[in-house]
Amino acid sequence: xxxxxxxxxxxxxSWWLARPRYIRYMAREVSCVFIGAYTAxxxxxxxxxxxxxxxxxxxxxxxxxxxxxxxHLLALAFALYHTVTWFNVTPKAMPVxxxxxxxxxxxxxGAHYTGWALVSALVLFLAxx
Amino acid sequence: xxxxxxxxxILRYDPETDEEPAFQTYRVPCQEDWVxxxxxxxxxxxxxxxxxxxxxxxxxxxxxxxxxxxxxxMLSCKAFxxxxxxxxxxxxxxxxxxxxxxxxxxxxxxxxLASVKPYLIPREEKAIEDGAHVQTPAQLKKFKQYTLCxxxxxxxxxxxxxxxxxxxxxxxxxxxAHRYNLDSxxxxxxxxxxxxxxxxxxxxxxxxxxxxxxxxxxxxxxxxIQQTKIASTVDYFMGLLTPERDR
Numbered sequence: 001x002x003x004x005x006x007x008x009x010x011x012x013x014s015w016w017l018a019r020p021r022y023i024r025y026m027a028r029e030v031s032c033v034f035i036g037a038y039t040a041x042x043x044x045x046x047x048x049x050x051x052x053x054x055x056x057x058x059x060x061x062x063x064x065x066x067x068x069x070x071x072h073l074l075a076l077a078f079a080l081y082h083t084v085t086w087f088n089v090t091p092k093a094m095p096v097x098x099x100x101x102x103x104x105x106x107x108x109x110g111a112h113y114t115g116w117a118l119v120s121a122l123v124l125f126l127a128x129x
Numbered sequence: 130x131x132x133x134x135x136x137x138x139i140l141r142y143d144p145e146t147d148e149e150p151a152f153q154t155y156r157v158p159c160q161e162d163w164v165x166x167x168x169x170x171x172x173x174x175x176x177x178x179x180x181x182x183x184x185x186x187x188x189x190x191x192x193x194x195x196x197x198x199x200x201x202x203m204l205s206c207k208a209f210x211x212x213x214x215x216x217x218x219x220x221x222x223x224x225x226x227x228x229x230x231x232x233x234x235x236x237x238x239x240x241x242l243a244s245v246k247p248y249l250i251p252r253e254e255k256a257i258e259d260g261a262h263v264q265t266p267a268q269l270k271k272f273k274q275y276t277l278c279x280x281x282x283x284x285x286x287x288x289x290x291x292x293x294x295x296x297x298x299x300x301x302x303x304x305x306a307h308r309y310n311l312d313s314x315x316x317x318x319x320x321x322x323x324x325x326x327x328x329x330x331x332x333x334x335x336x337x338x339x340x341x342x343x344x345x346x347x348x349x350x351x352x353x354i355q356q357t358k359i360a361s362t363v364d365y366f367m368g369l370l371t372p373e374r375d376r
Binding site: 002003004005006007008010012015016018019021022025029089092093094095097099100102 | 142144145149150200201223224226227228234266267270271289292293335336337338339341342349351352355356358359
């Protein structure tokens, strides 16, 4: 009897459509594109601000274009998706054990949201809002 | 007991005669309490004695009857036919070469498992007359979850990273390494580091998490790998701060 193991080909382009978990993973990964693009918009805004009041005003006006509003909503949706899914897995990556007891996952997730809220409040405070 | 007829589409491959695998369908009268393994056993016992597959315990302990069932890696002894549609597609575990029919070649996994030194490396050998090793329940709890791995390799079949890069050490081996690294009796973390913390080790994992979804014993290899990443990162920075630190 001869051995001739057969290796099945794996698609390099459509593998992620095979199951919902893979699609959710790709959505989380692709969120970096939108967050990166948003960061670029913010950098452009800073440059326009340094160019003077007229340039800054034109930049603010351009943000109100329907395409810009749609992009920002999309970027916000992906940023929220990334944040929620990432915080949801923190109990797996950072379990906390006290003696024989395990800190409930909800507490670890809640601590991350609390930290996020505190940092956001600090940024808003420093910005004078 | 009610009998229900189910069509099993089984991927067949005979290395001596077939150029590539092909599906063959068998109509099987299933009992209400049957799992997919019972239906496959019926094919072997009654319909076609040439079918090859692995199984042993029929109770989700031995880890040998893993198959792709309707595209999902599952232990066939744990997958109830009553939860399945009338057509069930059964394939060998994905991401492994097919030896014959539903039997896959797991040599690569075995090599990777051995490479992480999945055994206790004690600080010093202790003679039996010196008494038992002492471990508190709290120390046991740190790693007990990871001892439940039965090496069924469902996690490798679910992992897209392993599918695309067979150099990846993979979920079960890394979870087992984590199990021993967390054991208070073990001092082998440094000896495992070369494999575990390499590019082909934990850093190849992009946290898809499918391995933990399919694990029949909720070992959560994805969690183990992320914890190892954090520990390895802390090690790296501690190494920068204290170069002569004894690991």
